[in-house]
């Protein structure tokens with residue numbers, strides 16, 4: 001790919017010798033995928049692809065594209081390997097990002113990593129497909145015949161066949177081209193932002209399928225050039241609908257097993273036993289080694305919505321009114337309510353009066369060791385505390401600004417006194433706190449809402465005079 005100075009001059013971009021891969025959508029998935037593809041090399045160490053990331057021409061889209069073009073990840077990230085891979089692609093000059101969709105005309109491969117959001121009110125889930133359709137139409141406006149398209153966005157099962165292919169055909173016909181001239185496939189990401197961000201793309205198992213045999217073959221060849229398939233073999237399914245279903249089922253299963261633990265946590269708290277110790281004992285049995293545990297709540301972009309996609313597909317694409325996906329809906333509802341259990345613990349401890357109580361919340365991201373705050377369970381928790389007129393300060397080493405709450409977040413442990421401290425996210429920094437030194441005579445209530453603190457830390461806190469209560473274990477443990 002010939003170099004360019006700025007995005008405005010993207011028209012100067014010219015195709016070089018390497019195949020061009022466009023990644024549509026530069027969010028948590030697309031940005032990392034673009035880096036992974038740009039670092040794919042042949043056996044002699046030569047880079048295989050020129051990569052162009054594409055986002056929307058919005059303020060945020062431009063910020064993301066500019067960051068990547070400058071060799072920087074647009075998000076807080078603790079994975080050094082990913083940072084280095086991006087910097088090395090930047091030096092090699094085979095990765096840029098733009099907000100102008102006409103670059104699809106140069107693509108040999110297009111990877112779709114746009115968002116697809118769900119609304120869920122009163123037990124009814126819906127997914128407005130207009131944004132996703134628009135993304136596919138945009139590709140259709142300039143894609144060249146023979147291009148491989150890989151949809152990685154999580155979609156209601158059946159979307160490639162019922163939406164992607166028809167939209168592309170329509171766009172091709174409009175341009176005077178024959179239908180079915182591009183190869184549509186589906187393969188879902190299991191990317192996990194955090195310290196193993198890049199590894200979760202290149203050193204991880206994949207599932208994929210093509211709308212046609214040829215699309216499946218091409219998808220396999222392409223992904224095998226990016227992913228370490230020797231150690232992490234890929235699984236091919238017989239249709240894109242099957243691959244889309246695998247993604248949705250995988251996440252629904254996870255969301256449901258988390259929800260399942262919720263009432264066991266309440267039981268443990270009530271009868272003064274330690275659910276985490278019990279789960280560790282059960283996990284020794286290989287068939288139960290990934291048993292979930294009680295916690296503060298379920299957040300992030302995936303588990304909060306993916307269990308609802310199957311019901312939407314059943315209704316929208318297949319008119320299957322007799323299948324209700326009751327467990328999936330229940331899981332989403334139980335998981336949504338979880339942060340209120342922690343709230344109620346504080347509320348009851350302070351005799352139903354939180355007015356003027358100073359509360360410090362440790363952890364606002366949705367998961368330990370990541371800076372992603374999307375659908376974080378800390379959000380309803382803080383809102384409810386504020387509604388109750390408590391004074392809340394938030395701390396998180398990985399989140400300087402909490403966009404969803406329009407709030408600056410502090411990174412350092414505070415020296416100010418608090419009535420209560422809530423540990424909501426198991427960031428590694430919290431597991432190393434020496435409370436005796438830090439609290440220096442202060443004795444706030446401590447709520448360990450997510451099994452964040454060690455036995456030693458809880459003992460230390462009690463020794464210095466703090467009340468310690470937990471989610472998932474009795475108050476004396």
Ligand SMILES: NC(=O)c1ccc[n+]([C@@H]2O[C@H](COP(=O)([O-])OP(=O)(O)OC[C@H]3O[C@@H](n4cnc5c(N)ncnc54)[C@H](O)[C@@H]3O)[C@@H](O)[C@H]2O)c1
Nearest residue numbers: 025026027028029030054055056113114115135153154189
């Ligand atoms: N860890 C994860 O977040 C994760 C893991 C696996 C799968 N997924 C799935 O991957 C998909 C993307 O997730 P994400 O977390 O990266 O979302 P995101 O919201 O962080 O990013 C999506 C990006 O797509 C851009 N976009 C939307 N429409 C576009 C268009 N027409 N053209 C170009 N760009 C467009 C948005 O501006 C945004 O930057 C989702 O379907 C998600 O469920 C996410």
